[in-house]
Amino acid sequence: MAQGHPKFLWWNGRQMPWDDATVHVTDLGWSTVGAIFEGIRAYWNPDQQEAYIFRLPEHMRRFGQSMKVVRLQQEYPTDQLINAIVTLVRENDSREDTYIRPLAYRGDGDGKSIGGFGSASQILINTHAMPSHLLKGKRQAACISSWTRISDNVMPPRVKNLSNYRNGQLAGMEAAANGYDVAILLNNHGQVAEGGGSCLMMVRDGKLITPDTSSSILESITRDAIMRMAREDLGIEVVERTVERTELYVADEVFMCGTAAEITPVTSVDRYQVGDGELGPITAKLEKMLHDIMRGIDDRHADWRTPVGLKALARA
Ligand code: PMP
Numbered sequence: 001m002a003q004g005h006p007k008f009l010w011w012n013g014r015q016m017p018w019d020d021a022t023v024h025v026t027d028l029g030w031s032t033v034g035a036i037f038e039g040i041r042a043y044w045n046p047d048q049q050e051a052y053i054f055r056l057p058e059h060m061r062r063f064g065q066s067m068k069v070v071r072l073q074q075e076y077p078t079d080q081l082i083n084a085i086v087t088l089v090r091e092n093d094s095r096e097d098t099y100i101r102p103l104a105y106r107g108d109g110d111g112k113s114i115g116g117f118g119s120a121s122q123i124l125i126n127t128h129a130m131p132s133h134l135l136k137g138k139r140q141a142a143c144i145s146s147w148t149r150i151s152d153n154v155m156p157p158r159v160k161n162l163s164n165y166r167n168g169q170l171a172g173m174e175a176a177a178n179g180y181d182v183a184i185l186l187n188n189h190g191q192v193a194e195g196g197g198s199c200l201m202m203v204r205d206g207k208l209i210t211p212d213t214s215s216s217i218l219e220s221i222t223r224d225a226i227m228r229m230a231r232e233d234l235g236i237e238v239v240e241r242t243v244e245r246t247e248l249y250v251a252d253e254v255f256m257c258g259t260a261a262e263i264t265p266v267t268s269v270d271r272y273q274v275g276d277g278e279l280g281p282i283t284a285k286l287e288k289m290l291h292d293i294m295r296g297i298d299d300r301h302a303d304w305r306t307p308v309g310l311k312a313l314a315r316a
Helices: 054-069 078-091 163-178 221-231 247-250 280-295 312-316
Strands: 010-013 015-016 041-047 050-054 098-106 121-129 139-146 182-186 192-196 201-204 207-211 238-241 253-258 261-270 305-307
Touching: 010 078, 015 054, 015 078, 050 078, 050 192, 054 078, 054 098, 054 221, 078 121, 098 238, 139 163, 139 247, 139 253, 163 182, 182 261, 182 312, 192 207, 201 221, 201 247, 207 221, 221 238, 221 253, 253 280, 261 280
Parallel strands: 139 182, 139 261, 207 238
Antiparallel strands: 010 015, 010 121, 041 050, 041 098, 050 305, 098 121, 182 192, 192 201, 201 207, 201 253, 253 261
């Protein structure tokens, strides 16, 4: 890291010094209305001197799907983008937990109108430090938002479109103004969808339950990992179904999950205490397992980790 930012980023086909990637100020504004992105994490393992990117191919597959839905042209093959990310994290010498953000945006806008929808795309990939909060005791007080989650025929939540985040931001600001840490949004059927930037899971009677992918949620990669860990590694029954608001009030455990949220236990919803108001046993097990798997301490699910090659570099 140099002067608070990494040395390199990747822009339109090549890795370049951070300071060289500039645009004219008039390109701001409308340019990102149709933009889509991914949020990916790399976890540093100090004992192994290696950084592992979590589920990189799955994130880049979703990146491609998001581009398709918003009709952005895929100028670069997914494999090239994957290689670019691995190289970028390695050459930025990211010996810390790192957030990686690929962004695809309209390259043929004139900056003056919101109406056009050309398909030429530009791609930026940049990284910054983002320490994990797993196993650090983070807890959140949640509320049900008065804002409704966007829906598939309005602004599809399945797509990681920047514009979608206005919905979650409004909910987040309302939650903060009312003294809560996180907002849970209901969908247009009045059922539980997700947080503004994370999915939601609850435990009832020993089962892990999460809103299904038709509940107006992002098809979260962390959610998928947690469901698989619960089923395959812990033998816990997992149910994807519609979830009602009052189920959260009587749930034994509730947590948010996602790349940024990782696993964040929720200890109250609308000031109803969840369980005994402490970290629940299933959440605790999943949190520890996710931490160890992401960081390469637990060698299960090796295909979820892409080593960036810092270890080999150190040896050389
Ligand atoms: N829902 C929303 C709205 C999100 O922004 C995110 C974060 N990308 C998630 C869920 C979690 O998705 P993932 O596990 O793929 O990061």
